[in-house]
Amino acid sequence: MHLISTRDSLGTPNTYCETLLTGLAPDGGLFIPSEYPQVSQGELESLKNSPYTNIAFQIKKKLISGDIDDVTLKDLVENAYTQEKFPNSVDGNITPVRKIDKNLYIQNLSLGPTAAFKDMAMQQLGQEMNYELTKRGENLTILGATSGDTGSAAEAAMKGLDAITLFMLSPQIGMSDFQKAQMGNLSGDNIFNISVDGCFDDCQDMVKDLKNSPEFSHLGAVNSINWGRISSQVPYYFSGYLQTVDEVGEEIDVCVPSGNFGNVLSAYIAKKMGLPIRRLIIATNENDVLHKVFSTGVYEITPSSITSSPSMDISKASNYERLVFDLLGRDGAKTEKYMQEFADKKTVDLADYGVSVEDLKSQGFISGSSSHADRLSMIEWVYEVSKTIIDPHTADSIKVSLELRDPNIKTICMETALPVKFEDTIEKALGFIPERPAIFESLEAQNNEKAFQKMGTDREQLKNFIEDNS
Numbered sequence: 234m235h236l237i238s239t240r241d242s243l244g245t246p247n248t249y250c251e252t253l254l255t256g257l258a259p260d261g262g263l264f265i266p267s268e269y270p271q272v273s274q275g276e277l278e279s280l281k282n283s284p285y286t287n288i289a290f291q292i293k294k295k296l297i298s299g300d301i302d303d304v305t306l307k308d309l310v311e312n313a314y315t316q317e318k319f320p321n322s323v324d325g326n327i328t329p330v331r332k333i334d335k336n337l338y339i340q341n342l343s344l345g346p347t348a349a350f351k352d353m354a355m356q357q358l359g360q361e362m363n364y365e366l367t368k369r370g371e372n373l374t375i376l377g378a379t380s381g382d383t384g385s386a387a388e389a390a391m392k393g394l395d396a397i398t399l400f401m402l403s404p405q406i407g408m409s410d411f412q413k414a415q416m417g418n419l420s421g422d423n424i425f426n427i428s429v430d431g432c433f434d435d436c437q438d439m440v441k442d443l444k445n446s447p448e449f450s451h452l453g454a455v456n457s458i459n460w461g462r463i464s465s466q467v468p469y470y471f472s473g474y475l476q477t478v479d480e481v482g483e484e485i486d487v488c489v490p491s492g493n494f495g496n497v498l499s500a501y502i503a504k505k506m507g508l509p510i511r512r513l514i515i516a517t518n519e520n521d522v523l524h525k526v527f528s529t530g531v532y533e534i535t536p537s538s539i540t541s542s543p544s545m546d547i548s549k550a551s552n553y554e555r556l557v558f559d560l561l562g563r564d565g566a567k568t569e570k571y572m573q574e575f576a577d578k579k580t581v582d583l584a585d586y587g588v589s590v591e592d593l594k595s596q597g598f599i600s601g602s603s604s605h606a607d608r609l610s611m612i613e614w615v616y617e618v619s620k621t622i623i624d625p626h627t628a629d630s631i632k633v634s635l636e637l638r639d640p641n642i643k644t645i646c647m648e649t650a651l652p653v654k655f656e657d658t659i660e661k662a663l664g665f666i667p668e669r670p671a672i673f674e675s676l677e678a679q680n681n682e683k684a685f686q687k688m689g690t691d692r693e694q695l696k697n698f699i700e701d702n703s
């Protein structure tokens with residue numbers, strides 16, 4: 234197994250570690266395995282009751298296909314998922330599953346340092362990137378933009394890694410005080426926070442412009458199109474499955490609150506590897522680009538609006554191209570044509586490429602969307618039936634799973650953030666704010682105004698700042 238681009242099925246083969254540092258394939262496609270490695274029922278059984286680090290090691294080993302030796306990979310996994318970084322893990326279980334109602338379960342993916350599921354992939358990515366760079370004797374400057382969760386998760390993962398310097402742009406307006414404080418507290422050493430006088434799109438445009446200029450073309454990326462991130466999300470589906478079933482082989486459904494299609498794509502890959510997942514339920518909020526694709530076959534850019542589950546406020550879903558590649562028979566030229574039509578017309582219909590909504594269903598996919606009012610009532614309902622407080626993104630997934638699930642089959646909903654990150658919405662739903670885990674107790678109390686370098690949208694100023702500090 235090696236990695237190929239979704240736009241070049243003839244395949245210039247790439248190894249896992251090569252793709253880690255580049256992000257996008259040179260032809261503009263996304264990296265994907267030439268074939269999906271398989272996990273047998275016997276192997277699955279042997280992983281039951283295994284610690285998370287062992288499951289992660291065994292599954293990543295298959296996806297890395299020998300490109301990092303076993304001893305090193307084991308070390309990297311153990312450094313990524315330590316008790317110190319996951320202090321709220323339950324008996325060493327980093328992604329615990331709990332039952333909230335008959336055949337309805339929640340898997341908590343947000344026990345990491347920044348309380349969002351992005352920690353799961355980012356922690357492992359940081360370790361792997363640093364390993365590869367050290368091996369090569371190179372350093373990497375990473376430039377990213379964030380509207381919230383990605384920034385702090387990347388910073389927490391890259392903090393103190395010798396081979397990496399990270400510059401993160403964030404908009405002066407739009408982020409919550411909690412998110413700003415999280416990032417501010419991570420400033421220093423190899424982490425530089427830049428607060429841009431503009432919105433998230435301005436930040437993203439600045440990143441794009443810099444990467445397009447020759448002297449900065451070597452800048453690294455940590456966004457979710459990086460194959461290292463997607464592959465690091467596959468193991469927790471194995472862990473969740475093994476915690477939930479009575480017997481290995483039993484089929485279950487999963488429901489995933491989705492934005493850029495990274496998390497649910499990892500579930501799809503787990504299914505392709507042989508994990509008995511029956512249906513992949515996609516939950517969106519009011520920004521329902523993905524719900525539209527999976528219910529009509531039409532993929533259409535829609536301007537996004539700000540909602541109370543803000544980490545899913547997207548206008549297109551970057552990782553969806555990886556599924557398109559499979560849907561179009563792994564034909565790179567056809568995938569490129571499809572993506573080009575989308576870029577040109579802002580809309581493209583799978584039916585014109587010979588794929589029906591029935592075909593999507595036969596791959597396991599179904600979808601639904603939810604509203605602000607749904608989120609509030611789901612937060613209330615889950616609290617009522619299980620005394621558990623869930624965050625608004627998880628609430629989207631509960632709403633859609635209740636609507637679409639088969640009550641005779643177990644469904645696991647992915648919890649992608651802790652409620653502490655979204656106190657305002659929880660207060661609206663429940664009338665009180667959730668108790669804070671100890672690590673976040675006095676987060677906003679530290680004055681970190683000076684932790685942010687303030688800047689306009691001037692590209693030259695940004696270039697100079699990066700040059701002076703890396």
Ligand SMILES: *Cc1c(COP(=O)(O)O)cnc(C)c1O
Pocket residue numbers: 349350351382383457490491492493494495496497544545626649650
């Ligand atoms: C990023 C994020 C999502 C969306 O995940 P995708 O992989 O982009 O689909 C959902 N919930 C939370 C809390 C997030 O931070």
